Amino acid sequence: MDEILENLVPHERICQWRGKHPHCEDKFRITEEDISFLKMLRVPPPNYCPTCRRMRRFVHMNFVRLFKRSCDAPGHSENMISIYPEECLFPVYDYKFFISDEFDPFSYGVNYREGESPLKMLLYLRKKFPMPSFVNRDPSSVNSEYSNGGRDNKNCYFAVACYHAEDVWYSSLVNKSRNVMDSRDIMQSELLYEGFMSDFVYKSSFVYFSASCSDCFLVFDCKNCDSCFGCVNLRNKKYCVWNEQLSKQDYESFIKSTNPLGRSKLAEYKKKFWKLVATQPMSASHNIGSDNVSGVGIKNCRNLFDVVNAENGSEHIRHADGAMSHKDSMDFLYSGGHSSKLYGTTNIGSQSSNVRFSVSSKFCTDCEFIFNSKNLNNCFMCFGLQNKSHCLLNKQYSQEEYFKIMDQIKSEMIKSGEYEDPLGFEFSAQAYNFSMGQLGYPLNDEEIKTLGGYVAKEPETNAGDIEMVKAADLPETIAGVGDDILNKAILCETTGRPFRIIGSELEFYRRMSLPLPTVHPSVRMETLFRLAPDGKKYKVICAKCGNETDSMFNPKDGFILYCDNCFKQEVY
Known part of the structure; x- marks a missing residue:
């Protein structure tokens, strides 16, 4: 080396x-x-x-799909919910069994055989070792069975990577918030429907790139606003409609005219809103309070290059996505807080340091090629371990033996070139067509297979004898919806797939005076991701000064994109 x-x-x-x-x-x-x-x-x-x-990292992550499939654990034949489809190339075990004392990860251990390809041995163990049905199901979370990742959640339903959240549905990356639905990347908010990259929002719907807003509806990049409807780029405003200032009385009269809010009227408002967005200058990068950064979605960071979505003082990072309180790393996707020196990793974090070529592990130090593990120190090519040191290929060694064999394997990999880019699509348990990679970098089936990945079919829905309702036959307003909807399935107007409304979800729609959705939850989640896909950025020309700048928005979408300096001069 x-x-x-x-x-x-x-x-x-x-x-x-x-x-x-x-x-x-x-x-x-x-x-x-x-x-x-x-x-x-x-x-x-x-x-x-x-x-x-990026694609080789994104293939490991699935933020919007759950599958009903069989459990592959010995003596188990029951169906379970999992983030992995039935076609997964590796065995999949129920998460509770996977972390229980009944499951012994060391029973899969293999001895290193000198002269054999280390990477082939790693892939052999990868194919044999079972995957947990979910990445992480934190024991501190309550009544959040269909959620994946995160910590300290309560009453969350299909919530992904949410922390300290309560009453959250069909959302991801929601932190310290409650009563949030169909949202992504939200901090300290309450009573929010369809929020995107917004913080400190209260009792609002359809909120994008905004902060410190209350009682707002259809707002884009608004800060410190109260009682605004259909507004873009406002600062410290109140009682505005379609970017026009109204008196309190006129604003209240307008809001009264919008109620009851039906689906047809909502569709008209949305169409008018996005037309307004397209006429206003937009921050191409949405970088805030950062110094010497190249990338998009960066908040309060410094010295970053080619980074998408970073916050909380992250610094000295290159070619990465999703950095939180992170430093001194390159080529990673998602890091938990206060981690450093990561390379070629996906979903590694929570105070991890000096970790390379690893997936979905936390609290790890001086490790390489580790998967679905926790609290490891000096481990190499290991799967599913907890609280261990000096393990290699899922076998325990003394400190002296470990370093001797590890150095031998690593030297062999460096000589053969296997150490340069070791984790290809073949190491992913996730089907590429259902992964985050497909949202930002779509491939057809043949391309996926050529690159070493696998394709899963859209799962069949077994709705049984439940009554189906077409989206067009739903009541226009939430006032017309009875509790009997809980015993029916709605046919998605986009895909035709049926989906159910649960009791707490119906209560939320009534509280927010919103009509029932007509699109399947997974499609709604994918739509939010596609607004600004993770890992995706573009080089565009600032519409004002003509300089090149990074953008999280595709220039083909027709937005008026400004660089950071020009946008500040225009809006602030």
Whole structure:
């Protein structure tokens, strides 16, 4: 490794996936700054372009799908809910069984066989070792059975990576909030429907890129606003409709005219709102309070390059997505708080340090090639372990034995080139077409298989004898909906898939005076992700100054995109 890094100079490379799918960058540069990070992290230069490296990480994550499938644990034949489809190439065990004392991860251990490809041995163990049905089901969460990841949640239904949340439905990345539905990336909010990248919001619906807003409806990039309807780019305003200032009396009269809110009227308001958004300047990057950063969705960070979504003082990071209180890392997707020196990882965090080529583990230090593990120190090529040190290929070693064998394996991988880009699609338990990768970098079935991934079919819905209701036959307003809807299934107007309304969800719609949804929850979640897909950014020309800037929005969407400086001058 020393020889590789000492001789490394800036140069251009051809991506190994060149010509195999439409998103590849073909050629990419290893820059002086990249080399500095590679030396700090002690890894060789990658052979894939930044976009392809992102795809290789995103294939491991599924934020919007749940599947009913059989449990593969010995002696188990029951059906269970899982984030992995029936076609998953690896066995899948019920999460409670996976973390119980009945399950022994060391029973899968294998001895390292000198002369055999270490990466092939790792893949062999990967295919044999079972996956937990969910990434993490925190025991501190209450009545949140259909949620994945997160911690300290209560009464959450299909909530993904939510923390300290209560009464949240069909949402992801919701933190310290309650009574939130169909939302993503929300902080300290309450009574919110369809919020996106917004904080400190109260009793509002259809809120995007906004903060400190109350009693608002259809607002985009509004800050410190109260009682506003259909507004864009407002600051410190009250009683505004379609960006026009009204008196309190006129505003209240307008709101009265909107009630009761029916689906047809809501569709008209949405259409008018997005037309208004398209006429107003928009912050291309939505970076806030940051210094020396390149990327989008960055809040209060510094010294970041090619980063999408970072916050809480993250610093010194390259080619990464989803950094929270993180530093000194490169090429990772999602990190828990206060982690550092990660490389080639997906969903590693919560005070982890010096971890490489690993997936879905936390509280880990000085580890490589670890999967679905917790509280590890000096472990290499391990699956499903907790509170362990000096383990290799799921076998326990003394400290001396561990370092001897680990160094031998690592040297062999470096010589053969296996250490450069070890985790391809074949290591993912997730079908690419249902992964986060498909949302930002869609591929057809043949492309997925060519790259080493697998494709899962859309699961059949077994609704039994339950009565089906077409979306067009639903009452226009929530006032016309009786409790009998809880015993029926609504046919999604987009996909035709049936979905149910649960009791707490119906209560929320009534409280917020919103009509019933006519689209399946997973489609609604995917729609929010596609508004600004994770890992996706574009180079655009500022509509005001003409300089190039990063954008989280596709220029083909027709928005008026401004760089950070021009947007501040225009709006503030």
